[in-house]
Amino acid sequence: MKISIRHRGRTAAMLGVLLLAASGCHAISDPLLDAPQPDIINPNDVQNADGAEAARVGAIGRLKTMTAGDESTWIMGGLFADEWKSSDTFQQRDETDQRLVDPTNAQITTAFRFIHRARLSSMLAIGLLRKYKPAPASNVGMMFFVKGFAELQSAQDFCDAQIFSDATAEPIQYGSPITVAQAFQLASASFDSALANAGTDAGSALVNNLAKLGKARAQIGLKNYAGAATLVATVPTNFVFNETYLQVSGDNGIWALNNSVKRYTVQDSIERNGALAGTAIPNALPFVSAKDPRVPTSRPTTRGFDGVTLFDAQQIWPTRETAVALLSGVEARLDEAEAALKAGDVATYLQKLNDLRAATGANSGGVAGLTPLADPGTQTAREDLLFRERAFWNFGRGSRLFDLRRRIRDYGRATTSFPGSGAPFHKGGNYGTQLSLPIPQAELNNANAQSCDATKP
Amino acid sequence: MRMVPARMAANAVAFALLFLISTAGFAAAQGTITGRVTAQGTGEAILETRVLVVGTSLVATTGTDGRYTLRGVPNGAQQIRVLRVGFAEQKKGVDVAAGQTATLDFVLSAVVVKLAEVVTTATGEARRVELGNTVSNINAAQRTATAPVKSLADVLAGQAPGVQVASGSVTGSGARVRIRGTSSLSLSSDPIYVIDGVRMTSSTGSVSPNIFVGSGDGRGTQTRALDINPDDIENIEIVKGPSAATLYGTDAANGVIVITTKHGRGGPQKWTAFGETGLLKDRNTYPTAYTTLVKGATALSQICRLTAQAAGTCTPDSLRSYSLFTDPTASPIGSGSRRQGGVQLSGGSETLRYFSSGQFEDEIGVYQIPSYEISRLDTIGGTREEWIHPNRLSRQNLRANINASPSGSLDVSVNTGFVHSTTRIPQTDNNSLGLLSHAYGGPGFVSMPSVGYNLSSTGAQLHGYRASTPGDIFQNTTTQEINRFIGSTNANWRPISWLANRANVGIDYTARQDQQLCRRGTCADIGSTRLGLVEDDRASINTFSADVGSTATFAPAASMNFKTTVGAQYVNAYSGRNGSGTSNLAPGTQTVSAGATPFSDEATSSSRTLGLFIEEAAAFRDRLFLTAALRTDQNSAFGTNFQRVVYPKLSASYLISEESFFPKPRFLSELRLRAALGESGVQPGPLDALRFYAPATVNINAVDQPAVQFSTLGNSDLRPERAREFEGGFDARMFDSRVTLEATYYSKVTKDALISAVIPPSAGSGATTRRQNLGSVKNAGAEMSLNAQLVDRRNFAWSTTLSGSMNENKLVTLGEGIQPIVGATIRQVPGFPLNGYWQRQILSYDDKDKNGIITASEVVVDTAFSYIGYSIPRYEATLSNGIETFNRKVRINAMFDYKGGNMLLNGTERIRCQNRNNCRGLFDQTAPLFEQARVVALRDDPSRTQAGYMEGAGFVRFRELSVTADMPQIVAAHLRASTASITFAGRNLFKWTSYSGIDPESNADAGGGGTLSAPSDFQTSPPVTFYTVRLNLGF
Structure with missing residues (x-):
């Protein structure tokens, strides 16, 4: 087979060329395969003081997103409760309004992610600040506040299988379910860390006030009303931490979703739509028809995004760049009023509420046009009044669902006291029976996670 | 270049060895063969015939006189084979003496079924019969001359079994091509394109994300593959799967579409020209509002x-x-038009041939501002042409191809193509600014001021539209401008009889400019749009590719032939985009610098692949052909822990009917068995492996500050998807080759399928998913093509082609611990098809109280989700008939297209019933009970479901009809031409379907893809009907 040998020689030679070329290609492959990716930031590039500062700012950005900067649980919780009504075409928003939230709901999943992004960003920033930019110390305290506020918001809105993980390093340490109460305790611990790391610099007062207000809310979630009141006693009524907006970097999300795009309309206690027009929505507050100056609204002739639902626009934040108060001293006085009511001190309870309603004064809430409240006479009515006052003072800022849940959980109200219970829904069918937001199905990709019963408060 | 000396030396050795191999044997004794190829019966010269010396790399092509010359032929007895489409292959022996010229003529007999005998493979050209896999061939030149095609998608549609083309419905919109099903969960399932030997950018969704509101909705997405002028294409070959595409490497697992543009033919200069005019008519029935x-x-x-x-x-x-669609004063749909014209020039000598073409195309879509709106706009400042005709495509193409054969051993070609296009596509489809979301969503009356329905927020009469009017919507002008150059140089050098070297180097460069403009005080009143906005995004998309290879052939005996090929391929794909815009424009302005709120962004994507391959092909007795090959790739997107992927391939082709033992029945002319097994891949996205932060701007205390936010976890073990495919089948020629039958079974399993595994939200990463090689997807099916010349007389001929395919798709696994990927209507669940429809089923409905109205208590809806059906067709079939009559001077072609086995979500009706409150099932007591039941199941049952709107989407469509008549010589002469023909054609002429929506091919996702992606009839435009007249002249 001389001929075959010749052929094998040629084949071998070709193979040799290939192998040698492969060897050569291996040498040149690095530059040939080195594809630049300028859009991204390598983790090594933030291992310095500038990187730590940018991470701190990024964490505050995440905090804004999980609150008033996007479609967060502030919005979705308010939709689930009675602050907002869906004037949208997406089923995910309609089912949230109807309290029939499927765990696959994309909007709820995204809102849940916002919370945990803020938490992770704060944790990463804490590590970077401590290592590369320890001063001013209050920056670290502020990051602990962000972490605590994320934990607090999760406890306020989601059902009883709270999950908190740690992805600051690989492998990710996935959390296991904890109760809502444990989540409030976790948040309290983070606020304690914020207070401990507040330092004594120019930013310390801000961090101290925020951490006290945050921890007080967590303590209220834990039914420690007196403790909460003690915490916020030193927070001045005129204290406010505003989240600010510029069009270039991002709009006020509440304004964008309500006033601009009209996916939500302000909810009222009287239905305006469909065959139900004129009927009452059980237990819903009259955020529109009350014409309360704390929740000013306007009624344009245009309909909502769906082209059908009649529309009411909030005017608390009338422009895309209107700042939103994350927390304020008003809440401190409300906490004190609640503690007083719990302690049976009706006079203090009423005084605290009326001080806030005064147009002026050291403890004024700063809104003109409110008249003093009279004692409604019964404990139940006083509680109702307290929660109504909280609802109007805190409208749209992420605490209405928290209040409605704890009315049932901590004040012994019936599950049917939740707005809309048992009534027809304006887009068909009836309101559902959920009382909290379900843990999204996406979280079940965490082997430790489990779903929870969203019909429990 | 960081090459170390040792490796430089290795390179030097390699190239020295290659040079030695290349030049070895130059001194060997050689001769020349010359001759002429003519047709049996007529004696006419046959041009463009390929003449090959069997067992060598030597090849020549006949000129217009039918003559060929083969130089450098080794001494001794040689076998010469000639191949030509439309003629029977022929092989003859000849003795070649050193320094002498042998003469060998061929007389070829015509065959009635005309199939290309030579196909292009990754290692060069090969005889079809030698391949173990099927390759579909489309004679594009013939289709464009006689069929109603206006884009590459039309050329491909219905022409190859297993190849599904979903075209966009709006003028200038894109198309989605799927070959043998959907293989990838997370990556594109689009095939790759090779044009004249180099990679061509073909991306779907090629438009700036800033320009159109929404992600993939609101318009037909552009597809870069459709930039190519169909009239410039000579031939298209479709390499269907990994078993055939192995040597195309990473990215070829979804198939390869190989395009060859027209080339010059030796002989006198030849001019051809054509002019076409056409009409676009929307013959669809649109829903009535109640x-x-x-x-x-x-x-x-x-x-x-x-x-x-x-x-x-x-x-x-x-x-x-x-x-409103049937109200002539209100309808936004009128008649469109198209004009097209082109000139082609070819000619040259045996050593230098040229082809050049120029063409223009102008198509105006069917959308228009209705007359009542024009009257309104005239009173407030008038209208503009781009508002009146918001959908328009204007395109110009230039091409110049040169082929040179400076010696018998060297062929060089240079191919250049340039396209300039301007496409105006309004926001028609599903988004808040989309026309159809307003046209489908209005009430069942023109106006009723007493209920607050007569004027939009801009003061325009709504006239049945939901909230915005066509005038306002079409004032939002969105335009894409393309300047694209594709150039390639191909060289084939055969220094010695047994060695052929080839090199293809080319670049595909696209400059894309996307613009959106709402002048101040114009456009629909959504958000702050009427304050004015302008966006101007400019992208450069650049693909460089180089492909080199050497093939050594050897015939150790008359009955054996071996061919060894080694090669390398490099692809560098880059795209960069700068976007800028502004809102709150000053009155009268339209530039980015004229607004109060400017903004900008940029994005870059870069991917590089380096591959090496070797192939050994063996032929035994010219009837058994075996091939084995390996390809290895490195890619910039692989994880740092994964360096290289290796893809193997094996194939066999056996002309069993040539064997003496084969009991060949009389009707059988030829039977070939074939089988192939191979692997290929799809590379990850450029950033999928990387862990990174993303930049952000955060406003604190009213000051914008730079920030970083953790974004993506990355995956250092990331590797490409890997698809292994087996295909087997047979080709039969029967009844004197009047009938050919091809049948193929395939089974393709994609392993290491990249799953966009959902990151549990509690991890807190910016990205919601992380690409992991976890999944496995299987596609299996069968393809069949029957081609018959039923009548072949001098004055009359009738040929028919029936082709069909079926595909079974299944997600085998998502990987351990990965939850099913769940969308609102589509899910990825192991054991079920990718992108299958899932909903809670309507179990029953019954008008128990016999009042003619279905209520919530009369409908039973399952509480659990279950599988509903495929979202893309499982079955497809095409029947084409060609008739030549009147002395074959009149040719009639008709094509019917069937697709079925799938469901389609009638999303338009769903939203009409759910949110728009205007569907029949909501209000009309005479509506069928099912229409009422699906409304109740959607809105009133606690287990709300869209299942009632998921409908069988099978259809038969009279896709194409064309009549071409050769005009009498006297007419041609009157036009100063030597030949003239005229073609009358129609496309999308009629459909038969039980689908209750507007059209089963209404497709909002024609250019889309991704993790949860399916065709969607959701407030989208249906296909329109085309009528064209085309005059072809030859000079």
Whole structure:
């Protein structure tokens, strides 16, 4: 087979060329395969003081997103409760309004992610600040506040299988379910860390006030009303931490979703739509028809995004760049009023509420046009009044669902006291029976996670 | 270049060895063969015939006189084979003496079934019969001359079994091509494109994300593959799967579409020209809007549904109905038009041939501002042409191809193509600014001021539109401008008889400019749009590719032939985009610098692949052909822990009918068995492996500050998807080759499928998913093609082609611990098809109280989700008939297209029933009970479901009809031409379907893809009908 040998020689030679070329290609492959990716930031590039500062700012950005900067649980919780009504075409928003939230709901999943992004960003920033930019110390305290506020918001809105993980390093340490109460305790611990790391610099007062207000809310979630009141006693009524907006970097999300795009309309206690027009929505507050100056609204002739639902626009934040108060001293006085009511001190309870309603004064809430409240006479009515006052003072800022849940959980109200219970829904069918937001199905990709019963408060 | 000396030395050795191999044997004794190829019977010269010396790399092509010359032929007895489409292959022996010229003529007999005998493979050209896999071949030149095609998608549609083309419906919109099903969960399932030997950018969704609101909605997405002028294409070959595409490497697992543009032919200069004009008509039936209000209603929202009527909770006013589409003053749909013209020039000598073409195309879509709106706009400042005709495509192409054969051993070609296009596509489809979301969503009457429905927020008469009018919507002008150059240089050098070297180097460069403009005080009143906005995004998309290879052939005996090929391929794909825009424009302005709120962004994507391959092909007795090959790739997107992927391939082709033992029946002319097994891949996205932060701007205390936010986890073990495919089948020629039958079975399993595994939200990463090689997807199916020349007489001929395919798709696994990927209507669940429809099923409905109204208590809906059906067709079939009559001077072609086995979500009807409150099932007591039941299941049952709107989407469409007549010589002469023909053609002429939506091919996702991606008839444009007249002249 001389001929075959010749052929094998040629084949071998070709193979040799290939192998040698492969060897050569291996040498040149690095530059040939080195594809630049300028859009991204390598983790090594933030291992310095500038990187730590940018991470701190990024964490505050995440905090804004999980609150008033996007479609967060502030919005979705308010939709689930009675602050907002869906004037949208997406089923995910309609089912949230109807309290029939499927765990696959994309909007709820995204809102849940916002919370945990803020938490992770704060944790990463804490590590970077401590290592590369320890001063001013209050920056670290502020990051602990962000972490605590994320934990607090999760406890306020989601059902009883709270999950908190740690992805600051690989492998990710996935959390296991904890109760809502444990989540409030976790948040309290983070606020304690914020207070401990507040330092004594120019930013310390801000961090101290925020951490006290945050921890007080967590303590209220834990039914420690007196403790909460003690915490916020030193927070001045005129204290406010505003989240600010510029069009270039991002709009006020509440304004964008309500006033601009009209996916939500302000909810009222009287239905305006469909065959139900004129009927009452059980237990819903009259955020529109009350014409309360704390929740000013306007009624344009245009309909909502769906082209059908009649529309009411909030005017608390009338422009895309209107700042939103994350927390304020008003809440401190409300906490004190609640503690007083719990302690049976009706006079203090009423005084605290009326001080806030005064147009002026050291403890004024700063809104003109409110008249003093009279004692409604019964404990139940006083509680109702307290929660109504909280609802109007805190409208749209992420605490209405928290209040409605704890009315049932901590004040012994019936599950049917939740707005809309048992009534027809304006887009068909009836309101559902959920009382909290379900843990999204996406979280079940965490082997430790489990779903929870969203019909429990 | 960081090459170390040792490796430089290795390179030097390699190239030295290659040089030695290349030049070895130059001194060997050689001769020349020359001759002429003519047709049997007529004696006419046959040009463009390939003449090969069997067992060598030597090849020549006949000129216009039918002559060929083969130089450098080794001494001794040689076998010469000639191949030509339309003629029977022939092989003859000849003795070649050193320094002498042998003469060998061929007389070829015509065959009635005309199939290309030579196909292009990754290692060069090969005889079809030698391949173990099927390759579909489309004679594009013939289709464009006689069929109603206006894009590459039309050329491909219905021409190859297993190849599904979903075209966009709007003028200038894209198309989605799937070959043998959907293989990838997370990556593109699009095939790759090779044009004249180099990689061509073909991306779907090629438009700036800033320009159109929404992600993939609101318009037809552009597809870069459709930039190519179909009239420039000579031939298209479709390499269907990994078993055939192995040597195309990473990215070829979804198939390869190989395009060869036209080339010059030796002989006198030849001019051809054509002119075409056409009409676009929308012959679809659009839904009627229905409304029943509460008696005395004061708001449009005070509807009185059938269910409420049955419950007695409202007193209905009369049922009203209205269709703005049938109201000539209100309809946004009119007639479109198209014009097209082109000139082609070819000619040259045996050593230098040229082809050049120029063409223009102008198509105006069917959308228009209705007359009542023009009247309004005239009173407030007038209209603009781009508002009146918001959908328009204007395109110009230039091409110049040169082929040179400076010696018998060297061929060089240079191919250049340039396209300039301007496409104006309005926001027609599903988004808040989309026309159809307003046209499908209005009430069942023209206006009713008493309920607040007569004027939009801009003061325009709504006239049946939901909230915005066509005038306002079409004032939003969106334009894409393309300047694209594709150039390639191909060289084939055969220094010695047994060695052929080839090199293809080329670049595909696209400059893309996307613009959106709403002048101040114009456009629909959504958000702050009417303050004015302009966006101007400019992208450069650049693909460089180089492909080199050497093939050594050897014939150790007359009955054996071996061919060894080694090669390398490099692809560098880059795209960069700078976007800028502004809102709150000053009156009268339209530039980015004229607004109060400027913004900008940029994005870059870069991917590089380096591959090496070797192939050994063996032929035994010219009837058994075996091939084995390996390809290895490195890619910039692989994880740092994964360096290289290796893809193997094996194939066999056996002309069993040539064997003496084969009991060949008389009707059988030839039977070939074939089988192939191979692997290929799809590379990850450029950033999928990387862990990184993303930049952000955060406003604190009213000051914008730079920030970083953790974004993506990355995956250092990331590797490409890997698809292994087996295909087997047979090709039969029967009845004197009047009938050919091809049948193929394939089974393709994609392993290491990249799953966009959902990151649990509690991890807190910016990205919601992380690409992991976890999944496995299987596609299996069969393809068949029957081609028959039923009548072949001098004056009359009739040929027919029936092709069909079926595909079974299944997600085998998502990987351990990965939850099913769940969308609102589509899910990825192991054991079921990718992108299958899932919903809670409507178990039953019954009008128990016999009141003619279905209420919530009369419908039973499952509480659990279950699988509904495929979202893309499982079965497809095409029947084409060609008739030549009147002395074959009149040719008639007709094509019918069937697709079925799938469901389609009638999303338009769903939203009409769910949110728009204007579907029949809501209000009309005479509506079929099922229409009522699906409304109740959607809105009133606690287990709300869209299942009632997922409908069988099978259809048969009379896709194409064309009649081409050769005009008498006297007419041609009058036109100063030597030949003239005229073609009357129509496309999308009629359909038969039980689908209740507007059209089963209405497709909002024609250019899309991704993790949860399926065709969607959701407030989208249906296909329109084309009528064209084309005059072809030859000079």
